[in-house]
Amino acid sequence: MNAVVSARGLTKRYGKQVAVDGIDFEIAAGRIVGLIGPNGSGKTTTLKAALGLIPFEGELTVLGYDPRTQRDALMQEVCFIADVAILPRWLRVKDAIDFVAGVHPRFNRAKAERYIANTRLQPEMKVKQMSKGMIVQLHLALVMAIDARLLVLDEPTLGLDIIYRKGFYQNLLEDYFDEAKTIIITTHQVEEVEHILTDLLFIRDGKIALSASMEEIGERYVEVMVSGDKIAAANALQPIDQRTVFGKSVMLFDAKRVGGVAREQLAALGEVRNPSVADLFVATMKGTYA
Amino acid sequence: MSTAIDKTANTRINTLRWLIRRELWEHKGAFIWAPLLVAAILVLLIGGGGLYAAASTGSFNFQVGEHQVVAINGIPPNLRAQLAGVAASSYLALSAPLFLVLPVVAFFYCLAALHDDRRDRSILFWKSLPLSDADTVLSKVIVALLVAPLVVIGIGIAASLVLLAIGLVAAAVNNINLVLPVLSDYRLYLSPLYLLAFLPLYIIWALPTVGWLLLVSSWARSKVFLWAVGLPLAALAILSWFDFLVGRFSGMSLHAKWIGEEVLARFLGGLMPGIWFGELDTAAMRQMEGGLDTVMLLRLSYSTLSSPAVWIAAVAGCAMIYGAVRLRRWRDEG
Numbered sequence: 001m002n003a004v005v006s007a008r009g010l011t012k013r014y015g016k017q018v019a020v021d022g023i024d025f026e027i028a029a030g031r032i033v034g035l036i037g038p039n040g041s042g043k044t045t046t047l048k049a050a051l052g053l054i055p056f057e058g059e060l061t062v063l064g065y066d067p068r069t070q071r072d073a074l075m076q077e078v079c080f081i082a083d084v085a086i087l088p089r090w091l092r093v094k095d096a097i098d099f100v101a102g103v104h105p106r107f108n109r110a111k112a113e114r115y116i117a118n119t120r121l122q123p124e125m126k127v128k129q130m131s132k133g134m135i136v137q138l139h140l141a142l143v144m145a146i147d148a149r150l151l152v153l154d155e156p157t158l159g160l161d162i163i164y165r166k167g168f169y170q171n172l173l174e175d176y177f178d179e180a181k182t183i184i185i186t187t188h189q190v191e192e193v194e195h196i197l198t199d200l201l202f203i204r205d206g207k208i209a210l211s212a213s214m215e216e217i218g219e220r221y222v223e224v225m226v227s228g229d230k231i232a233a234a235n236a237l238q239p240i241d242q243r244t245v246f247g248k249s250v251m252l253f254d255a256k257r258v259g260g261v262a263r264e265q266l267a268a269l270g271e272v273r274n275p276s277v278a279d280l281f282v283a284t285m286k287g288t289y290a
Numbered sequence: 291m292s293t294a295i296d297k298t299a300n301t302r303i304n305t306l307r308w309l310i311r312r313e314l315w316e317h318k319g320a321f322i323w324a325p326l327l328v329a330a331i332l333v334l335l336i337g338g339g340g341l342y343a344a345a346s347t348g349s350f351n352f353q354v355g356e357h358q359v360v361a362i363n364g365i366p367p368n369l370r371a372q373l374a375g376v377a378a379s380s381y382l383a384l385s386a387p388l389f390l391v392l393p394v395v396a397f398f399y400c401l402a403a404l405h406d407d408r409r410d411r412s413i414l415f416w417k418s419l420p421l422s423d424a425d426t427v428l429s430k431v432i433v434a435l436l437v438a439p440l441v442v443i444g445i446g447i448a449a450s451l452v453l454l455a456i457g458l459v460a461a462a463v464n465n466i467n468l469v470l471p472v473l474s475d476y477r478l479y480l481s482p483l484y485l486l487a488f489l490p491l492y493i494i495w496a497l498p499t500v501g502w503l504l505l506v507s508s509w510a511r512s513k514v515f516l517w518a519v520g521l522p523l524a525a526l527a528i529l530s531w532f533d534f535l536v537g538r539f540s541g542m543s544l545h546a547k548w549i550g551e552e553v554l555a556r557f558l559g560g561l562m563p564g565i566w567f568g569e570l571d572t573a574a575m576r577q578m579e580g581g582l583d584t585v586m587l588l589r590l591s592y593s594t595l596s597s598p599a600v601w602i603a604a605v606a607g608c609a610m611i612y613g614a615v616r617l618r619r620w621r622d623e624g
Contacts, residue, residue: 053417054622071619072422080418088412090316102308103419105301139415 004029004150004182005050009058012045019045021206022058029149030179032196035186036281037203043186044082046203047152051080063149076105079143080152084159085135089128093121093138100142112145115171132159140168144176151176153185157192165189169196194277202284209284222253222266223275230269237265241283252283305421309429310437313403320395321433325442328391329449336384337456373461374468378475379584381454382485385446392442393561396434396496400503400561401514403430404618409512423619427504431611434500434561435493443489447482477584484584491591492563498603499560501610508614508621522554556603566594 005027012020020042027033037043049056052067052074060067065074087096093116101109119137127135136159143151157165173196177183187193200217202210212220226234226249239251252275253266266272275283314321404427407413416426454472461468472478506518529546559565570590594600 048622051417053414055620072420075418075420082414082418083411086411086414088316088407088410088415092315095315099308099312100419102311103305103421105420143418 002029003027003061004031005060005062005184007046007050007058007060010046010049010060011057012042012049012054013057018206020049020056023203023206023208025201025208025211027182027184027199027201029182031198032173032177032183032185033199033201034190034193034197034277035184035201035203036190036277037186037209038285041203042206043203044154045206047080047154047184047186048082051078051082051152053082077149078152079146079148079150080154081139081143081156082152082154084139084155084157085132087127087135087139089126091127092123093125094123096138096142100146104146106147107142108145108147112141115141115144133161133164136160137164144171149181151181151183153183153187155187156185157187157189165192169193172196190278190281191276197277200277200280202281204285210280217280218274220254220256221275221280222255222263223273223279224251224253224266224269225249225271225273226251227270234269237269241279241286252279302425305425306429306432309421309426310433313429313433314437317399317433320399321438321441324395325388325391325445328388329385329445332384332387332449333452333456337453340460341456343460370466370468371471373466374471374475375477377454377457377468378472379477379481381457381478382447382450382481384453385450388442388446388449389563392439392563396438396561397499397503399438400430400434400500401507401518403434404504404508404614405510405514408621424615427508427611427615427618430504431500435496436489439489439492439563443482443485447485481584484588487588488563488591491566491595494595494600494604495556495566496560497607498556498610499558499607501607501614502557504614505610505617508617519558522557526550526554552599556599560603560607566591566600569594569597 003026005025007023007025009022009024010020011018011022023042023046035043035046045054048054049060050062050067052071055068062074063077065071067074097109097112097116100107100112116138119134119141121130121134121138121141125134127138130138136157140156157168160168169192172183185193185197197214199213200210201208224234224239225245228248231249234249234251237253240254241252243250251269255263263272407416458469458472503518506521507514510517526546526549529549533546555565555568
């Protein structure tokens, strides 16, 4: 496998605090990976290490480059949004397009202008005159027009309304993504991205809590709406999470767990379905805030 | 293979060009409008005042040298020639106030250059583009040391020419025709070149200051001005105090005075055009007659380069610029 990102024992310490604790992972080309974790879990630190923004320990290669020593070469092929609404206040829309077109060999000007035509942005407008949502729209228009081999999006749609968010992910999938590209997304609005993700990477306390493709997850995790009379039987099968919806118990089972259960066995307990990423996340992160 | 190298060299220069353009977008007010405004005020005050005086009194007060104040109403030819000589050789001196704007603008530009985008976090946008930290910092050095002085020199020459033209008209109104003698004086045309000839010297003298300010700008999390100016002054104060106390009881000295003059002045004052005049033999300058002897001034100015201190300071400036690049590369912007 030709990994786009490959980490071995990646560690980042801030003083005595360990932000990322010796993690290993690989991300293959042509995947859309959701890097998901609570605040302070180390996901942004991991991304910053991969983008050569901070020094770190351990091994990490991105597109075959070491982000510490080969960042300039790496940035020819990688693009990222590390934070939204951070464009400088004096920048004009037309200058921003001119600038990126001037310095980025993979920038498609027509594409950026097309994205901008779909917004209320005007060429003469300065960032300081824009609403937060408009700044994000400009930033996304610039980045989406760059034909990067790896695109890293850290909370890309923060501050956008739901219509634009949906449209953005639609564009990302249909217009931007292809099998030669790789996208890493972190977001708190997991429900909005789960249908476009191909892989999940849960991170907790600086460690990888779960790393799997969406197919594996569909096979492995099962959610059951347990009918009232079978709760005791269901509890005996050791669900990894349990909640109540409209008086009914919803239990989450891990088929790979030691002594795990088969789907058919669970079907006898009640209605069986695939859990949402958000529910899976909550179950995996249990106790994080305790 | 050579074409590939040419191509990367081309893209690098192209990137630098865009980075410099970027700086001018951001600082148009400081680098273009501020000197233009000062030039406009100069033209209005000096030019307007001169015209008003010429029109209202019908006589003209000229000052030649230091004491010779003459009221002129038709003057002898030798004085006329002298006047024309002064005008043709010294008209650029009228733009001197502009060269006080330059250090102020450049000083605050350097302080903000690597700090503002960290403060508003837009550095994360710039760093998401294929721009190396070395090129980014280099573009700011070029703007401070080359672009800003060139703009001021250009505006200064233009303003001086306008003022010279006004002066010639005012003189003509008073029946003193200086147009021909001034236009035929070669110094009229050479003066702008002489002014430009100071630029390399200015760059060498300004390097330590630009380096120091960029280093602080790249390092400080906040209060850049306080760090850049306060830190050296505080260090100097401590050294002076030590010298004062210890010097009384023993022969030991930390050379506070020397550090103040040689190190501090170069770190903080290098952007001031003509800071090197402090090292010149002023006796030679006082003997100039018949206007500014720019060639001699140039020669004297460049003779300061024979002092190793100038070069040591310039190398220290480059080292600090390198430090600023390293800091920008690795500083975690959270």
